[in-house]
Amino acid sequence: MEISRSQLQDKNLKTQEITINMGPQHPSTHGVYRCVLTLDGENVTNLENVMGYLHRGMEKLAEDRTYTQFIPYTDRLDYLAAALNNIGYVETVEKLLDIEIPERVEYIRVIVSELQRIASHMVYIGSYALDINGFTAWMYTFRDRERILDLFEMISGSRMTLNYPRIGGVSHDLTEEFIAGLRELLKDLPSCFDEYDGLITGNEIFQARSKGVGVLDAETAINYGISGPNLRASGYKFDLRKAEPYSIYDRFEFDIPIGENGDSFDRFVVRMEEMRQSLRIIEQALNDLPEGPIQAKVPKVIKPKAGEVYHQIEGAKGWLGYYLVSDGSTKPYRLHIHGPSFVNLGVYPEIAKGGNIQDAVVILASIDIVLGEVDR
Amino acid sequence: MDKLFVNAGAGLEQWMVSGLGLSSIITNLIMVVIQVAMILSFVLLNVLYLVYLERKLSAYWQQRLGPNRVGPRGLLQTTLDVIKLISKEDIVPQAADRKVFKLASIIVFIPAVMLYAVIPFGKDMIAVDLNMGVFYFIAISSTTTIAFLMAGWGSNNKYSLIGGMRAVAQMVSYEIPFVFSILGVIMLTGSLRMSDIVAAQNDVWFIVLQPVAFLIFFIAGTAELNRAPFDLPEGEQELVAGATTEYSGMRWALFFLAEYANLIAMSALAVTLFLGGPAGPWAPSWIWFIVKVYIMIYVFMWMRWTFPRIRIDHLMHFNWKFLLPLSLANILVTGVGIKIYQWFIQ
Numbered sequence: 001m002e003i004s005r006s007q008l009q010d011k012n013l014k015t016q017e018i019t020i021n022m023g024p025q026h027p028s029t030h031g032v033y034r035c036v037l038t039l040d041g042e043n044v045t046n047l048e049n050v051m052g053y054l055h056r057g058m059e060k061l062a063e064d065r066t067y068t069q070f071i072p073y074t075d076r077l078d079y080l081a082a083a084l085n086n087i088g089y090v091e092t093v094e095k096l097l098d099i100e101i102p103e104r105v106e107y108i109r110v111i112v113s114e115l116q117r118i119a120s121h122m123v124y125i126g127s128y129a130l131d132i133n134g135f136t137a138w139m140y141t142f143r144d145r146e147r148i149l150d151l152f153e154m155i156s157g158s159r160m161t162l163n164y165p166r167i168g169g170v171s172h173d174l175t176e177e178f179i180a181g182l183r184e185l186l187k188d189l190p191s192c193f194d195e196y197d198g199l200i201t202g203n204e205i206f207q208a209r210s211k212g213v214g215v216l217d218a219e220t221a222i223n224y225g226i227s228g229p230n231l232r233a234s235g236y237k238f239d240l241r242k243a244e245p246y247s248i249y250d251r252f253e254f255d256i257p258i259g260e261n262g263d264s265f266d267r268f269v270v271r272m273e274e275m276r277q278s279l280r281i282i283e284q285a286l287n288d289l290p291e292g293p294i295q296a297k298v299p300k301v302i303k304p305k306a307g308e309v310y311h312q313i314e315g316a317k318g319w320l321g322y323y324l325v326s327d328g329s330t331k332p333y334r335l336h337i338h339g340p341s342f343v344n345l346g347v348y349p350e351i352a353k354g355g356n357i358q359d360a361v362v363i364l365a366s367i368d369i370v371l372g373e374v375d376r
Numbered sequence: 377m378d379k380l381f382v383n384a385g386a387g388l389e390q391w392m393v394s395g396l397g398l399s400s401i402i403t404n405l406i407m408v409v410i411q412v413a414m415i416l417s418f419v420l421l422n423v424l425y426l427v428y429l430e431r432k433l434s435a436y437w438q439q440r441l442g443p444n445r446v447g448p449r450g451l452l453q454t455t456l457d458v459i460k461l462i463s464k465e466d467i468v469p470q471a472a473d474r475k476v477f478k479l480a481s482i483i484v485f486i487p488a489v490m491l492y493a494v495i496p497f498g499k500d501m502i503a504v505d506l507n508m509g510v511f512y513f514i515a516i517s518s519t520t521t522i523a524f525l526m527a528g529w530g531s532n533n534k535y536s537l538i539g540g541m542r543a544v545a546q547m548v549s550y551e552i553p554f555v556f557s558i559l560g561v562i563m564l565t566g567s568l569r570m571s572d573i574v575a576a577q578n579d580v581w582f583i584v585l586q587p588v589a590f591l592i593f594f595i596a597g598t599a600e601l602n603r604a605p606f607d608l609p610e611g612e613q614e615l616v617a618g619a620t621t622e623y624s625g626m627r628w629a630l631f632f633l634a635e636y637a638n639l640i641a642m643s644a645l646a647v648t649l650f651l652g653g654p655a656g657p658w659a660p661s662w663i664w665f666i667v668k669v670y671i672m673i674y675v676f677m678w679m680r681w682t683f684p685r686i687r688i689d690h691l692m693h694f695n696w697k698f699l700l701p702l703s704l705a706n707i708l709v710t711g712v713g714i715k716i717y718q719w720f721i722q
Contacts, residue, residue, distance in 0.1 A: 020534045028613040042538060042688060131613045133604055133685035139438035205605055205684050357538070358687050361614045 017045060024053045028131045028361045031371030033345075042357050047349040051342075054375040062335035067093050067302045068167060070332070075161035077339065078373040080123050081316040082162045083116035083152070090165040091246065092311040092322040096304045097167070104292040105169050106248045110285045111182070112155070112164060113313075114278040118189070119148040120316035121271045121278075124368050128268060129200050131365040132209050132358075137200045144192045147185055154178045167302060169295030182286065189279055193272065201272060210265035214351040214363035217262055224347040228318030228340055230367055233270040234262035240314035247313075251288075252281045264366035271368075303330050317341050317368050339373035381662065382500050385410075411503050415492045423636040426673065427454045433674070434681045464625035469532065472622065476530030481627040484523035487516045488637035495644045496570050498654045498662030509570035510562065513645060514555055517600065520638065521547040524602075524609055524619045527631070531622035539618025542688060543609035546599055549695045550606075554596035556703035560589035560710045561649050574653030583650040588706045590650045592699055594675075597642045599691075602635065603676060605683035608691060643672035 023034030032053035038046035062070045074085040087109050122141040129137030149159040156164040218234040239256045241249040257273035259266025306328040312321035318340025327333040344367045352360045392403045435442025443450030494509040496502040528540015565576040583590045599606040610618040620631050647668040656664030
């Protein structure tokens, strides 16, 4: 029952579209993202992405670092999911070197990956809520994320920029303290998720703000190259962990949650469910955790044969891919990073057009971007 | 004890007439000045404490500590914040409409203080007991709208403009169910005088007789106050700070002060209309008044820190399609109820 603007318009009244700058300094652009909005009243008629405020030349930097030296740089890509970036990169180099990884390392990496996925999704849940002014929910998710970061600190000494995996292994073994803490966390987290559901998912206003907002159908999603939770929210069941199992993901039992309508609400709910599935994976991995070395035998100086390799993992925000070209020296000849945030951002203008300015904020929150990865 | 302030006031007046031999006109003038000063200090002290209270309460709800560095338990935090705000540079943007911009911050604060003229702080403790006190309250509180529009327009900032427009749309629309919900109470008392409304609640509070009206009043009141979930004119996530984006220092603080002053006034009105006013057993009436007002404020804050923000079109739909018909139905039911009651009595 929408009344079109032309019906309302008096012939003598002059109306004018306004152009408004959102970002790079704005409360809800999740970093230094900027977009130029054209508004008709409060309706978005056009939206233009402007990126590059956080460009550090990561890919070029890689060409001047040894393979090992680049691991900490990957922390700064998607800084909310540092472990996943690390692991993705390290696995790419291992694929290039063609080395066998000890069992225990694989399990540790799975545990850390899934913990990191939960931590990243928690920030998503919290910042989504914050973008519709649900400040309390933000504090709740950060309270629980803090415990995951504490665990990371135990094994790597760092909370966010982990720099934990090494080529062929991990830097430190899991301690008794870590395992005890993790078991306790696994026990507490389900009730925390229920708490988020009660505070956010079930909230009438939240649902009104999210349902039917920023609808992205599966076809458009695939055309834009959307991956990960955003694709699954559109109803397309595809998860790299199941479809092309890397590492040891084929050994675990977990479901792939999918959405129906591909709206912001589905994107939110899919991530809520994904956190629960990640818990299942961690539990299984922790129970099967074998003893053994935490470092494979790798040469002192890493000098892969000339060649190229592409490896992708299921990152917290979508497919995280690394394309690595080696010329036989100690430094990569070329490294390209396929960052899911960048791809996800591409579809943002498409789905934000025609909505309210408040919807635009919700949609930006729902597609989950991290500027470190967008600009690289 | 109950008449502490009333007796003190009467004593002072007596002393000025007989002791100092002043004429009654001058005495009256001095008394008005004292009353205004009392109200101003009441408002400002409460606001100062309310900001602290809100930060502490929100911290409690969000499982963090809140201000705890300045003074014991952070009690001096807001005092120092005010000092900071006063000492900040007064920036008026170059492109702003200077007169409108400067005037807006003053216009927003004046009605917020004027509201207190008709609020019964305790038994017989009302500055001006107008025979149309409720009407006065509504009329004065609705002028806040213009200040937001002026701020939004005068700033010459697009975010501010959208915020100002939202403020007008929202506050004007929600005024209607707000007034209609009060109408239920007025029908029961047959008077617009605050003291009559308080007296009429001697036997039973109007929240019992008018629960629907209270709910509508509470929701529309929140919207009138621009507090979450209806804080669209501020709309931090999309409009940075809405109408007040360009304001800084003490000018911004005036908007902030007005918001909290309005919050207290709205709670006081809710207490007067629905919660029996300052009446209560054992303790003096003015203590009851403060307790009840703070309970209302607590509920307002609780709501703010629980709910996310509503969208502008939902806001309008909710008002025109739900609150307004409901408030009209409430008036109808109240009218029929009064008639039936009168039947049985006679």
